[in-house]
Amino acid sequence: MSGHDAPLLFERSRAGRRAARxxxxxxxxxEELLAGAALREVAPKLPEVSELxxxxxxxxxxxxxxxxxxxxxxxxxxxxxxxxxxHEDAAMLFADLHPYQDPESAQGxxxxxGGLQHDLxxxxxxxxxxxxxxxxxxxxxxxxxxxxxxxxxxGEDAQRRIVIVPDAAHxxxxxxxxxxxxxxxxxxxxxxxxxxxxxxEAALSPxxxxxxxxxxxxxxxxxxxxxRIADAAHAVGAQLYYDGANLNAIVGKARPGDMGFDxxxxxxxxxxxxxxxxxxxxTGPVGVKEHLAPYLPAPVLTHGDDGWxxxxxxxxxxxxxxxxxxxxxxxxxxxxxxxxxxxDGLRDVAEKAVLNANYLRVRMAEQGYPSAxxxxxxxxxxxxxxEGLRTLDVAKALLDEGMHPMTVYFxxxxxxxxxxxxxxxxxxxxxxxxxxxxxxxRELAVADPEAFAAAPRTTPVRRLDEVAAARxxxxxxSPETHEAISGREDEAG
Amino acid sequence: xNIPEDRNYAATHEWASEPQDGIVTxxxxxxxxxxxxxxxxxxxxxxxxxxxxxDAVAVVESVKTASDIYAPLTGTxxxxxxxxxxxxxRINEDPYGAGWLFRLRVEGDDGRDELLxxxxxxxxxxxxx
Numbered sequence: 129m130s131g132h133d134a135p136l137l138f139e140r141s142r143a144g145r146r147a148a149r150x151x152x153x154x155x156x157x158x159e160e161l162l163a164g165a166a167l168r169e170v171a172p173k174l175p176e177v178s179e180l181x182x183x184x185x186x187x188x189x190x191x192x193x194x195x196x197x198x199x200x201x202x203x204x205x206x207x208x209x210x211x212x213x214x215h216e217d218a219a220m221l222f223a224d225l226h227p228y229q230d231p232e233s234a235q236g237x238x239x240x241x242g243g244l245q246h247d248l249x250x251x252x253x254x255x256x257x258x259x260x261x262x263x264x265x266x267x268x269x270x271x272x273x274x275x276x277x278x279x280x281x282x283g284e285d286a287q288r289r290i291v292i293v294p295d296a297a298h299x300x301x302x303x304x305x306x307x308x309x310x311x312x313x314x315x316x317x318x319x320x321x322x323x324x325x326x327x328x329e330a331a332l333s334p335x336x337x338x339x340x341x342x343x344x345x346x347x348x349x350x351x352x353x354x355x356r357i358a359d360a361a362h363a364v365g366a367q368l369y370y371d372g373a374n375l376n377a378i379v380g381k382a383r384p385g386d387m388g389f390d391x392x393x394x395x396x397x398x399x400x401x402x403x404x405x406x407x408x409x410x411t412g413p414v415g416v417k418e419h420l421a422p423y424l425p426a427p428v429l430t431h432g433d434d435g436w437x438x439x440x441x442x443x444x445x446x447x448x449x450x451x452x453x454x455x456x457x458x459x460x461x462x463x464x465x466x467x468x469x470x471x472d473g474l475r476d477v478a479e480k481a482v483l484n485a486n487y488l489r490v491r492m493a494e495q496g497y498p499s500a501x502x503x504x505x506x507x508x509x510x511x512x513x514x515e516g517l518r519t520l521d522v523a524k525a526l527l528d529e530g531m532h533p534m535t536v537y538f539x540x541x542x543x544x545x546x547x548x549x550x551x552x553x554x555x556x557x558x559x560x561x562x563x564x565x566x567x568x569x570r571e572l573a574v575a576d577p578e579a580f581a582a583a584p585r586t587t588p589v590r591r592l593d594e595v596a597a598a599r600x601x602x603x604x605x606s607p608e609t610h611e612a613i614s615g616r617e618d619e620a621g
Numbered sequence: 622x623n624i625p626e627d628r629n630y631a632a633t634h635e636w637a638s639e640p641q642d643g644i645v646t647x648x649x650x651x652x653x654x655x656x657x658x659x660x661x662x663x664x665x666x667x668x669x670x671x672x673x674x675x676d677a678v679a680v681v682e683s684v685k686t687a688s689d690i691y692a693p694l695t696g697t698x699x700x701x702x703x704x705x706x707x708x709x710x711r712i713n714e715d716p717y718g719a720g721w722l723f724r725l726r727v728e729g730d731d732g733r734d735e736l737l738x739x740x741x742x743x744x745x746x747x748x749x750x
Contacts, residue, residue, distance in 0.1 A: 598661035
């Protein structure tokens with residue numbers, strides 16, 4: 129696609145055009161108010177467009193959007209489930225509140241947040257929960273900082289330098305451990321798709337600060353040895369961290385706290401249906417067992433005789449993780465979801481998510497896309513393309529079928545990995561349609577390899593030059609970069 | 622599959638040249654570059670760093686994955702291939718030549734006995750393919 133098909137606002141800009149004109153304000157001129165360092169010497173080059181230009185720009189982009197509202201979206205490990213529209217009504221109920229309001233005048237929202245904390249404690253088997261972190265990786269950081277503070281308080285910070293992660297882990301796990309200052313040791317996956325427990329036990333020592341796991345794993349397989357893993361980790365004084373990205377498989381059925389985990393982060397934008405993709409924003413509550421509670425990010429929301437209030441007196445806290453108290457609009461949506469479904473409903477979510485994944489796993493195998501591990505899966509599974517086909521080409525061809533590809537090339541332990549997570553919100557018909565589309569793609573690859581290699585043909589943007597984009601990224605638009613990119617496209621034909 | 626016989630290989634797909642005046646050149650095999658796909662970024666070790674055979678010392682990133690590169694031998698990093706920063710595609714185009722990653726100064730027991738010859742490495746690749 130050339131820039132002319134969907135011009136940027138900068139390209140639509142014409143000097144003097146305005147979408148809105150702010151009213152004149154009485155008082156001293158702005159030059160006087162901002163005099164000194166705060167006043168720019170040159171006006172910023174903002175796009176100048178009419179309201180209709182602006183509306184058309186964003187409406188055209190919105191029409192090109194690929195989302196769960198329009199299409200099947202089984203992106204593995206991302207839990208791209210449908211976000212019920214009634215949650216928008218719930219969130220709007222609190223839209224007029226301000227975070228600087230006196231807590232006394234905001235008891236309603238605080239009681240809702242307190243209720244959400246309680247529900248998440250019950251669902252994860254943890255003693256206390258903070259809603260502060262703004263995303264999954266942010267929650268991981270909060271959790272690992274608490275673990276480090278705990279070891280420091282025990283005088284063991286210098287001794288404990290290592291964090292163990294399985295080789296199938298989400299990339300954020302080793303990245304977080306590294307950001308908190310730990311060295312990462314990787315443990316391989318065994319032949320049955322579970323973490324190799326013997327290798328894990330060999331890696332344990334009093335130098336280990338924590339073990340980070342997700343259960344079920346990114347391979348969609350439940351770590352059946354989890355109690356043995358937890359006991360072995362605790363025996364050397366290590367803490368067990370639960371990456372909650374895959375909670376959808378077990379919500380209401382099993383609890384990380386009962387498996388022996390000490391810290392849990394949750395992605396409310398996955399399991400609890402708050403908006404995901406397109407910026408969210410995310411929400412990454414963290415739950416801890418009692419021994420880690422003193423380190424929770426301050427302030428802590430507590431309830432006493434005077435109602436809900438903020439406890440700022442937390443001398444051992446790791447400190448604030450974020451301004452205010454998390455992404456409150458999305459916390460409201462998550463609470464609405466939990467309260468609408470109840471515990472029975474949430475159990476049903478986990479059961480249907482697992483059933484849907486297993487159904488699609490078998491249907492895809494019938495179409496020539498076998499699972500990497502020949503066993504039943506949890507909420508997701510990892511498959512491989514038919515012999516001789518590349519996952520990338522299959523993914524591109526799916527776009528022409530009007531369907532979003534699965535997660536590709538992850539986890540790294542499976543070659544040409546296709547990681548599929550349909551979630552509980554897809555119907556039998558859409559699961560069948562997905563498998564059948566993959567069957568057609570396989571036939572296309574044989575019958576017309578050229579058409580297969582040229583996919584996608586029906587999307588607003590055709591196949592991208594991902595190599596050039598990674599090697600020579602152009603991250604900011606300007607007339608000069610625009611010229612350069614157009615030239616590159618012409619070269620490529 | 623192109624596996625030159627004039628050097629040794631690690632099962633993790635790095636090659637190490639015969640030492641010349643105590644200096645060994647290290648890169649990744651043709652099989653490895655083919656599995657990775659188009660390389661887009663390389664992170665090289667620091668010159669002067671002491672490395673043990675098996676240490677993760679560099680990262681090669683392609684469009685689809687990022688892979689640790691392990692030192693095939695024990696030694697000190699003498700030189701790194703800075704050209705790869707601007708032209709990582711050399712790893713794909715010429716993995717045994719211009720796409721080399723770094724050079725190690727080795728002495729004494731550098732661990733070469735643990736490395737594979739071309740034939741043994743070929744079986745490793747055939748098993749993984």
